Amino acid sequence: MKKILSGNEAAARGAWEAGAMVGAGYPGTPSTEILENFVKYPGVYAEWSANEKVAADIAIGAAYASKRAFVTMKHVGLNVASDSFMAVSMTGTEAGLVFISADDPAMHSSQNEQDNRNYAKFARVPCLEPNDSQQAKDMMANAFTISEEFDTPVIYRMTTRICHSSGVVELSDDIDAIYEHRPQRASVKFPRNPAKYVMIPGNAVKRRPLLEQRIQKLAAYAETSPLNYIEKGSSALGIITSGISYQYAKEVFPDASILHLGITWPLPKNLIHNFAQSVQRLIVLEELDPFIEEAVKIMGIQVEGKDIFPAIGEYNPRIIRESAVQAGLLPPEAHISLPPAYPEPIPARPPVLCAGCPHRSSFYLLHKMKVPVTGDIGCYSLGVIEPLSAIHTLGSMGDGIAVAQGAVKSGSTEKYVAVIGDSTFFHSGIPALANAVYNQTPFVTIIMDNRITGMTGHQDNLGTGKTLQGKTAPIIDIEALVRAMGVQHVTTLPSFEVDKIETTLKDYLKLDEPSVLITLEPCALLPDSRKRWEPLYINAEACNGCTLCFRVGCPAILKSEELDEHTQRPKAIIDPTLCTGCEVCSQICPRDAISFRKEHQQNGITIQ
Amino acid sequence: MKTINFLLAGVGGQGTILAGELLAHVGLAMGFEVKKAEVHGMSQRGGSVTSHVRWGTRVFAPVAGAGEVDFLLAFEKLEGLRNIHMLCPTAIALINQENIIPISVTSQNQVYPTDGEIQGAFAKTIQRAIFINASDTAKRLGVPQTMNVVLIGALAAVLEEYPAAEFTQSDTIWVDAITKRVPAKYAELNKTAFFAGKSLITLPQKENV
Numbered sequence: 001m002k003k004i005l006s007g008n009e010a011a012a013r014g015a016w017e018a019g020a021m022v023g024a025g026y027p028g029t030p031s032t033e034i035l036e037n038f039v040k041y042p043g044v045y046a047e048w049s050a051n052e053k054v055a056a057d058i059a060i061g062a063a064y065a066s067k068r069a070f071v072t073m074k075h076v077g078l079n080v081a082s083d084s085f086m087a088v089s090m091t092g093t094e095a096g097l098v099f100i101s102a103d104d105p106a107m108h109s110s111q112n113e114q115d116n117r118n119y120a121k122f123a124r125v126p127c128l129e130p131n132d133s134q135q136a137k138d139m140m141a142n143a144f145t146i147s148e149e150f151d152t153p154v155i156y157r158m159t160t161r162i163c164h165s166s167g168v169v170e171l172s173d174d175i176d177a178i179y180e181h182r183p184q185r186a187s188v189k190f191p192r193n194p195a196k197y198v199m200i201p202g203n204a205v206k207r208r209p210l211l212e213q214r215i216q217k218l219a220a221y222a223e224t225s226p227l228n229y230i231e232k233g234s235s236a237l238g239i240i241t242s243g244i245s246y247q248y249a250k251e252v253f254p255d256a257s258i259l260h261l262g263i264t265w266p267l268p269k270n271l272i273h274n275f276a277q278s279v280q281r282l283i284v285l286e287e288l289d290p291f292i293e294e295a296v297k298i299m300g301i302q303v304e305g306k307d308i309f310p311a312i313g314e315y316n317p318r319i320i321r322e323s324a325v326q327a328g329l330l331p332p333e334a335h336i337s338l339p340p341a342y343p344e345p346i347p348a349r350p351p352v353l354c355a356g357c358p359h360r361s362s363f364y365l366l367h368k369m370k371v372p373v374t375g376d377i378g379c380y381s382l383g384v385i386e387p388l389s390a391i392h393t394l395g396s397m398g399d400g401i402a403v404a405q406g407a408v409k410s411g412s413t414e415k416y417v418a419v420i421g422d423s424t425f426f427h428s429g430i431p432a433l434a435n436a437v438y439n440q441t442p443f444v445t446i447i448m449d450n451r452i453t454g455m456t457g458h459q460d461n462l463g464t465g466k467t468l469q470g471k472t473a474p475i476i477d478i479e480a481l482v483r484a485m486g487v488q489h490v491t492t493l494p495s496f497e498v499d500k501i502e503t504t505l506k507d508y509l510k511l512d513e514p515s516v517l518i519t520l521e522p523c524a525l526l527p528d529s530r531k532r533w534e535p536l537y538i539n540a541e542a543c544n545g546c547t548l549c550f551r552v553g554c555p556a557i558l559k560s561e562e563l564d565e566h567t568q569r570p571k572a573i574i575d576p577t578l579c580t581g582c583e584v585c586s587q588i589c590p591r592d593a594i595s596f597r598k599e600h601q602q603n604g605i606t607i608q
Numbered sequence: 609m610k611t612i613n614f615l616l617a618g619v620g621g622q623g624t625i626l627a628g629e630l631l632a633h634v635g636l637a638m639g640f641e642v643k644k645a646e647v648h649g650m651s652q653r654g655g656s657v658t659s660h661v662r663w664g665t666r667v668f669a670p671v672a673g674a675g676e677v678d679f680l681l682a683f684e685k686l687e688g689l690r691n692i693h694m695l696c697p698t699a700i701a702l703i704n705q706e707n708i709i710p711i712s713v714t715s716q717n718q719v720y721p722t723d724g725e726i727q728g729a730f731a732k733t734i735q736r737a738i739f740i741n742a743s744d745t746a747k748r749l750g751v752p753q754t755m756n757v758v759l760i761g762a763l764a765a766v767l768e769e770y771p772a773a774e775f776t777q778s779d780t781i782w783v784d785a786i787t788k789r790v791p792a793k794y795a796e797l798n799k800t801a802f803f804a805g806k807s808l809i810t811l812p813q814k815e816n817v
Contacts, residue, residue, distance in 0.1 A: 161670055339734075550715045
């Protein structure tokens with residue numbers, strides 16, 4: 001039957017059909033939905049792990065124990081997991097092992113742009129790249145087979161437009177039959193093979209040449225693999241392409257000859273030579289790095305690529321078409337002109353902390369206190385957006401705490417605050433905080449505990465009491481953990497208690513030792529939180545347009561068209577469909593103008 | 609047949625993603641190859657959201673480029689305006705008469721354009737811009753969240769008259785796609801929302817060319 005599946009849904013299905021028994025990962029856009037879908041299939045183990053390195057090691061352990069396994073992560077997750085990844089390239093595994101790396105060209109929801117095909121070359125492992133949802137499903141089978149045949153981990157590189165695009169996939173709806181017939185590997189004794197699996201230098205030295213032999217064998221395999229194929233068209237133009245770029249090639253150059261590479265590392269030298277000889281002009285169409293292009297040039301073949309198409313950002317048909325017109329690959333008539341731009345600036349609509357977000361109060365206060373704040377990755381990174389404007393650094397998962405420590409140790413006389421969410425704290429904040437205690441560094445860490453991994457869409461973590469498979473789990477007691485590290489000053493406060501948070505922060509900033517404030521309140525978008533939503537209303541009589549409540553940056557607080565007669569500034573109104581009733585604004589309103597309907601009524605104030 | 613490109617533009621939480629899904633399934637039911645693309649992640653937090661849907665005999669890219677979109681479904685006026693450069697001159701835009709004021713207007717003194725400015729910009733750019741009040745229609749039905757399906761209904765009505773469309777559609781295909789993809793208890797309600805949306809287009813006084 002035909003079904004519309006996203007690349008992520010398709011990859012999950014493909015992994016299951018290929019007999020993957022274990023899937024682990026850490027949530028990260030655009031990879032998150034792979035595990036969320038894999039867990040729905042029968043007979044699998046799937047988990048959200050503490051971080052990508054842990055997840056990778058779990059998949060490695062399963063593959064050592066002869067079960068097909070995979071690990072999912074966004075591109076930067078492979079940086080975190082790279083130690084394990086490089087190591088398992090040395091050992092190989094007993095059963096197939098696949099690293100799914102979801103790259104994010106154009107940084108739709110990422111801190112950087114990196115082309116993880118480079119990791120394949122770096123680690124001497126093969127890289128497979130599906131070009132649509134159908135391939136995202138089908139090629140998982142190839143990935144596991146190649147992994148086992150060549151005793152190597154495989155990078156399965158997807159990108160945002162593959163992960164989050166949906167297309168028609170041909171598949172069987174007989175789940176029971178697939179379950180019966182999918183490749184299953186029997187449970188066997190764990191390998192006692194230290195020469196292969198214990199990488200002390202003496203063993204590693206002997207394994208090292210095998211990596212070079214393996215990549216040579218893989219290159220030979222790539223020459224005839226069905227994943228690499230030529231679609232013969234006009235000989236005027238030949239395009240070497242892979243992944244999503246293949247779709248743009250087909251769309252923009254319908255007549256060209258195409259060499260599609262499903263395996264983008266190692267490259268099939270003869271196939272590329274023969275293809276090059278069959279066309280008059282040869283180009284490589286690939287998003288991000290000139291990865292294939294440089295390799296083809298090293299083969300001594302004349303080829304164009306990044307001199308025509310951009311080396312940064314995400315492609316789309318227009319970018320390809322317009323670049324091609326410029327380079328004379330397409331006639332000038334192919335140019336599509338755009339309507340004139342709207343003459344005025346269009347107000348930006350950046351993502352913001354939601355109405356009722358428990359992080360808002362702390363950022364409002366931090367902005368007011370004018371202290372340097374080292375941020376971290378999660379919803380609370382939005383504390384940087386105006387008017388909160390409270391975060392001054394953000395680079396990678398778990399970096400905020402140690403960056404604050406480094407700034408303090410540099411001799412800076414300012415008082416620092418590091419902010420980190422619960423999931424990120426579990427991911428990589430714990431060693432950093434322990435380190436700050438050990439090295440006795442005075443600064444404040446705020447752990448913003450909203451009981452969920454928020455930014456990626458509510459995944460469970462080590463603090464939520466539930467696993468990906470819906471099982472009840474122990475909940476880490478963050479306060480007890482922090483105390484056990486030796487932090488003497490720890491307080492947990494409800495996230496909406498503005499005054500108490502302010503007092504505690506001021507006290508902690510005076511200390512000569514590390515301190516931790518935990519702000520605790522479940523994310524406002526969680527189902528249980530939604531049940532408690534009740535809007536606040538502004539008493540227009542009391543509001544004098546002081547605009548203080550605009551500074552909390554809540555999307556539910558709007559400028560009224562009514563101006564205060566004295567200040568001539570707009571009064572505030574609250575959109576009752578957005579307001580959750582967190583009462584952060586009502587606590588900072590100097591005129592006590594913001595209350596629930598009932599309280600207004602008790603005070604004899606009518607709310608329309 | 610030329611590939612038909614739809615762009616759905618709105619604010620996180622308005623139901624653009626589900627509407628895109630419905631549209632993709634309608635295309636599949638009509639016998640097209642379909643592709644759909646959107647970006648998740650940070651855009652869920654009240655930011656701008658767009659979703660591409662493409663119908664054709666053979667569809668390659670999941671997104672259309674700027675200047676190539678045939679139908680714009682704007683769930684919010686400013687988001688409609690923000691994507692005006694995506695439209696081809698023969699495009700038809702359906703724009704929901706709703707303002708969602710971004711933080712940049714509340715706290716940074718940026719200015720939300722007037723209705724006249726928005727209508728003027730569309731009139732200058734494309735053949736036909738239809739402003740409808742899908743949000744009010746959905747509120748009248750008692751469930752504001754059905755606004756996305758009201759818009760889909762309006763689109764179905766517009767597509768019936770689309771001259772370049774080499775396909776026949778039926779209400780059954782649309783209604784099937786919708787009722788299969790909303791919770792069972794809301795199926796009837798969404799069906800009502802679909803037809804309410806369709807009737808917004810057949811009432812000529814609602815149209816603002």
